[in-house]
Amino acid sequence: MKRALLIAVAAVGLMAAEPPPTPDRPLPDATQEARARALFADIRCVVCQHEAIADSPAGIAADMRRLVREEIAAGRSDKQVRDDLVRRYGDFVLFTPPVRAGTWLLWFGPLAVLLVVASGWLMLGRRRRDETLALSPEEESRLADILASEGVRRDPDAKASDD
Structure with a gap:
C-alpha cells in the first residue's frame, strides 16, 4: 500500500513539473546571432527575475530567446526587439529600464x-x-x-x- 502511494505521489510530481525547454537553435548568420546574444544579456527572465534570458533555464526564457531570434531574422532592429518585449512584459523585462515618469x-x-x-x-x-x-x-x-x-x-x- 505504501509503495503504491509513493508511486502515485511521484507520478503527480512528474506531471506537475515543467517540461524541459526546446534546445536553442542559433541563427545561421553569425552577425545576427551575435546581436541576439547581446540582447539576451540585456533582457531579464520574467520567472527568475535576477538572471538574463541567456543564463536562465526557465522555459519562458527559452521562448523569449526564440522570439528574439525570430525578430532579428525578420530584420527588426535591436530597439524594435526591445520595444516589442517591453510591450509584452513591461519595463521590468529590461535590466536598465528607461528613465520616464513611470x-x-x-x-x-x-x-x-x-x-x-x-x-x-x-x-x-x-x-x-x-x-x-x-x-x-x-x-x-x-x-x-x-x-x-x-x-x-x-x-x-x-x-x-x-x-
Missing part, C-alpha cells in the same frame, strides 16, 4: 530614501546639541557653599591630597 521611483527612489534618512539624522544630531550654560558667579558661590556645608567633595574619587 520609472522615476525605480531610478530616484533609493536616492530619495537616502536623502530623507540623512536629513533626519542631521536634524536629530542638531537637536541633541543643547549646550549647557556656564554658571553665573552667584550660582558658583552658592554651589561652593552647598558643597562646603554638606561636606561633599567636588570629585568623589579625589583624595585629600588632590585638593
Whole structure:
C-alpha cells in the first residue's frame, strides 16, 4: 500500500513539473546571432527575475530567446526587439529600464530614501546639541557653599591630597 502511494505521489510530481525547454537553435548568420546574444544579456527572465534570458533555464526564457531570434531574422532592429518585449512584459523585462515618469521611483527612489534618512539624522544630531550654560558667579558661590556645608567633595574619587 505504501509503495503504491509513493508511486502515485511521484507520478503527480512528474506531471506537475515543467517540461524541459526546446534546445536553442542559433541563427545561421553569425552577425545576427551575435546581436541576439547581446540582447539576451540585456533582457531579464520574467520567472527568475535576477538572471538574463541567456543564463536562465526557465522555459519562458527559452521562448523569449526564440522570439528574439525570430525578430532579428525578420530584420527588426535591436530597439524594435526591445520595444516589442517591453510591450509584452513591461519595463521590468529590461535590466536598465528607461528613465520616464513611470520609472522615476525605480531610478530616484533609493536616492530619495537616502536623502530623507540623512536629513533626519542631521536634524536629530542638531537637536541633541543643547549646550549647557556656564554658571553665573552667584550660582558658583552658592554651589561652593552647598558643597562646603554638606561636606561633599567636588570629585568623589579625589583624595585629600588632590585638593
